[in-house]
Amino acid sequence: MGFSGSGKRSAGTLLGLFAAAVIAALALVAAPLADTRLLDAQFEFNRQYFPQPVANDVVLVGIDEAFLDTVDEPLTLSHRYLAEFLGAVSDAGATVIGLDLVLPEKRFDTLVSARNPDLDFHRTLLAGLMQTLPKSKLVLAKVWDFQRGHYRDIQIDYAAVLAAQSEPQPLASALFCSDDDGRIRRYPDPGWNCLPDRSPNTLSSEVAAAMGVRGEWRGLINYHIGAEFHYLPLGEVLQLARDGNTERLKAIFDKRAVLLGTVQDDTDLVNLPVALAGWRPGIKRLPGVLAHAQSIRSMLNQGMVQPISPGLQGVMALFGALFWFHPAVARKLLLAAVVTAGLLVASAVWLRSGWWCMPGAGLLAMWIAALSRSAWQAWRNFREKQRLRRSFSGAVSPHVMQQIMSGDLDAGRRGVKTDVCVLFSDIRNFTAMSERMEAEQVVSLLNRYFSRITAMVHRHGGTVDKFIGDGMMAFFGAPNPLPSPEKAGLEAARDMLAELAELNRELEEEGWPPLAMGIGLHSGPAVIGYIGSSDRHEYTAIGDTVNVASRLEGMCKQFGYPVMCSGEVAQRVGMPEFLQPQGDHALKGHSAVAIYGWDPLQTGQAVPTSHPG
Missing domain, CATH: 1.20.58 (Methane Monooxygenase Hydroxylase; Chain G, domain 1)
Structure with a gap:
């Protein structure tokens, strides 16, 4: 069904x-x-073409290679410089100081400085913390110890001093969680479930809280606000303090959020979606302190981006x-x-x-x-x-099928008047011959005959219009244009006769008499298109040119030539000598026409190129 x-x-x-x-x-x-990918591209687009300055920004102080080259101690034993930095910045009026550094677990009180034997690393840093807290809030980074399953401890004396500060939390996670491509875009809120303890407090959130902005932060870090960061070298801050340049320090740090972290090219690097470092333009693998700085910048201004x-x-x-x-x-x-x-x-x-x-x-x-x-x-x-090609390839010529498949031929279009060369062919005395043959034999012979001669028409760019018993009508120049339809028609006639000669040799071997064919050609205007009803129509040519070609084919026997053509055809191929003039003759229902005869198999001459007619 x-x-x-x-x-x-x-x-x-x-x-x-x-x-x-x-x-x-x-x-x-x-x-x-x-x-x-789209988010990163739009962050970069907005930063480049629609920059958004921020009212409340963070001051970034960087521990760079230049500073480490000037000190004897490794970063782990930079207690003296850290205490000196805390004192200078808190004296300058900083509201909060965030350290993207982890304080040591040990006192290091057994170590002695070669240059300053009286220096006590532990007491120096402890004093610096104690002197800072009354003047500025402190937020220090803590990191997760994956082997022990908890945050890494800091030395107990430091922890005791920091415990005196209740708000903001003095110790907060410095961890970030990256997306599948390794870039840090999202703020590590508890709902994301990416932090080991799912704590809502981070280094960024506590610095923002110290600036009076406390919130339940979640979403995307707002990377399109603010300019590129330019850090202030730690060595320069210490030198300003040693020089007593309190006015300059106050201008930089007063009532500001300050963030200290390493800005080395090979330490604590993370992948960011945009280039944030003014000292490394175009680079997106940058020190992690910049992720904290941009998070703080987001919190202090527009907030996080919400998906x-x-x-x-x-x-x-x-x-x-x-x-x-x-x-x-x-x-x-x-x-x-x-x-x-x-x-x-x-x-x-x-x-x-x-x-x-x-x-x-x-x-x-x-x-x-x-x-x-x-x-x-x-x-x-x-x-x-x-x-459609398989179903109708035998019903229309290849050029017509190609035009149909491409949509250039439409049954609904009106016919077009164009110049073509029309060819008619017919088998001589076939009716008498077919009376002595079985019907199946007649059909078989006609199919063998037509398969050969239609191939010659198609070889030269012609269109087979229809079969009329043992006759055939074809035209050249439509639907596909040709440089010289008349030359193509004459060449097709020549090859048709050559194919018929080959077929006759086969028929002779089979005991059948040979076939003879007459061909008529005329060139002129004709209306080309679909003719018929909406239910049944065919692509054909109509007009006086068709009638003249048909009449010329009927005169082949009278003049003894296998090919008869009109003067129009002869003129358009340059009046070659092998076309024999037969004079002007009146055709049935038509005025006199100049007629030319040709026997291609006898002359064997090539058809010349066309001449304007």
Whole structure:
């Protein structure tokens, strides 16, 4: 039982819905990678073309190679310089000092400095912490000890001093969690479940809290606000303090959030989505202190960027997948391009407002749907054309089939008047011959004959119009234009006679009498197109040129030439000598026409190129 029209439509709709659901699911799977790439690109675009300065920024102090080259102690034993830094910055009026450094677990009181034997590393740093707390808030980094399963301890005396500060928390996690591609984009909030203890307090959040901004932070670090960071070298801060340049220190640090960390090119490096270091332009693998600095910058200004909910992502994916249903490929692809541009512009604008619309799922679903439907339609059209070619290749000439397949020939179009060369051929005395043959033999012989001569017509770019018993009508110059339809027609006539001679040799071996053929050619205007009703029509040529060619074919026997052509044909190929003039003769229903005869197998001359007629 076949499907009715409505049943086919229902089946097509169900198939489309299933395809849309699969496309939406695939888009949601691939969306995270696409969204991270789009987010990074829009962060960089906004920073370059629409920079957003910040009112409250963090002062970054860097421990660089230049400082480490000037001191004898390793960074682990930089107690004296750290205490000196804390004193200078707190005296300058800093609101909070964040240290992206881990204080030692041991006292190191048994170590002696070669240059300063009286220096007590432990007491010096302990005094620095105690002198700083009354003037500035302190937030120090703590890191997770994965072997022991807890945060690494600091020396007990330091912990006791810091315990005197209740708000903000003096010790906070300095850990960040990266995305699948290794880049740090999200703030490590407890809901993400990426920190070992799922603590809501981080080095960044506690520094912000000390500046009076306490919140339940979650979302994406706001990388598009603020300029590139330029650090103040630790050595320069210490020198200003030693020189007593309190005014300069106060101008830099008063009422500011200060962050100290290493800025070396090979220490504590993380991958960021944008280039934040002014001293390393274009580089995105940078010291981790910059991630903390940008997080603090986000908290003190616009806040974190909030991504849309997964539910809205799903809705966008389903909407994009609906592009499967529209059959107009070009219009659909144009619409998809417009939607893509609009959504990218809108997402960039929303990002500046603190929202990330995560367009990856919708865009991927839309383009997968549009392109896969286009590919599916192209495959169906290809198969349909192949089916039509197999079904109708014997009904029309190859050039006509090619025009039909390309859409250049349409049954609904009106006929076109154009110059063509029309050819008629006919087998001489075939009726008497066929009366002595069985019907099957007649059909077999005609098929052998026509298969040979039609191949010659097609070889020279001609179109076989129709078969009329043992006769054939063809024309040259439509639907495919030819440089010289008349030359092509004469060459086809010559090769048709050569093929007939080959066929006659085969017939003689089979005991059949040879066949004789007459060919008539005339050149002139004719109306070319589909003739007939809407239910039954054929591609053909009509007009006086067709009638003259038919009459000329009928005169072959009278003049004794296998090929007869008109003066128009002879003129357009340059009046070659092998075309024998037979004078002007009146045709039935037509005025006198100049006639030329030709026996190609006798003369053996090539047809010259055409001349303007």
